[in-house]
Amino acid sequence: MNKDLPPARIKLRIEFGGLRLGPGKADLLAGIDELGSISAAGRRMKMSYKRAWSLVEEMNAGFAAPLVDSARGGAGGGGASLTDAGQRVLALYRALERRVTEDGRPETDALAAMLADISGQT
Amino acid sequence: MNKDLPPARIKLRIEFGGLRLGPGKADLLAGIDELGSISAAGRRMKMSYKRAWSLVEEMNAGFAAPLVDSARGGAGGGGASLTDAGQRVLALYRALERRVTEDGRPETDALAAMLADISGQT
Numbered sequence: 001m002n003k004d005l006p007p008a009r010i011k012l013r014i015e016f017g018g019l020r021l022g023p024g025k026a027d028l029l030a031g032i033d034e035l036g037s038i039s040a041a042g043r044r045m046k047m048s049y050k051r052a053w054s055l056v057e058e059m060n061a062g063f064a065a066p067l068v069d070s071a072r073g074g075a076g077g078g079g080a081s082l083t084d085a086g087q088r089v090l091a092l093y094r095a096l097e098r099r100v101t102e103d104g105r106p107e108t109d110a111l112a113a114m115l116a117d118i119s120g121q122t
Numbered sequence: 123m124n125k126d127l128p129p130a131r132i133k134l135r136i137e138f139g140g141l142r143l144g145p146g147k148a149d150l151l152a153g154i155d156e157l158g159s160i161s162a163a164g165r166r167m168k169m170s171y172k173r174a175w176s177l178v179e180e181m182n183a184g185f186a187a188p189l190v191d192s193a194r195g196g197a198g199g200g201g202a203s204l205t206d207a208g209q210r211v212l213a214l215y216r217a218l219e220r221r222v223t224e225d226g227r228p229e230t231d232a233l234a235a236m237l238a239d240i241s242g243q244t
Contacts, residue, residue, distance in 0.1 A: 012134055013133040056215065064166050096226045099229075100221050103221055103225065115138055115141065
């Protein structure tokens with residue numbers, strides 16, 4: 001049986017001065033885009049309502065134009081959507097991720113091939 | 123005056139099953155290569171002796187061939203060096219980093235250009 005290479009999970013964090021952009025914020029933006037709601041997007045990530053809002057506020061303050069347009073509602077939360085800036089930031093982050101996950105496949109495969117074969121240990 | 127784009131700091135973490143490889147372990151490998159000592163490499167990173175050893179043991183166990191060859195010494199620590207596998211893992215990690223920092227420059231520049239201009243706030 002050929003040795004299957006274990007899949008690599010990539011976590012990319014970009015820091016500009018005080019602002020951090022990583023997988024959590026990117027997935028939150030993607031969830032808002034998909035679900036139309038900050039609280040629903042946060043819930044899907046097992047993130048508290050407060051935490052999801054706080055990340056959105058941090059992103060909206062860190063960029064010149066807000067990334068998320070929202071009507072803060074009651075317990076259910078108002079609707080929310082990505083602005084053009086939000087779509088663009090998410091797309092740029094995903095493009096950077098692909099630099100590693102797709103373009104970097106030769107390196108991640110080479111690393112994977114060097115791992116100890118845990119499953120086959122005797 | 124042209125707006126200078128704030129520099130992006132990239133943190134890349136690769137996870138294979140239980141093994142994580144990120145900037146801390148990569149810098150530790152680079153320090154061992156440069157300084158010839160696990161404790162000196164850890165000290166330069168403000169890492170405890172115990173933590174530096176623990177990261178090295180984790181890497182040596184996670185890969186099929188050890189990454190660091192060392193003579194565990196006394197308080198001063200014995201000498202240590204990277205094996206061929208260690209050199210290779212470090213080079214592969216740095217190559218993946220460059221996928222983002224160099225090849226990904228268009229994206230990081232585009233993100234930086236979208237940031238709120240904190241310094242110029244009125």
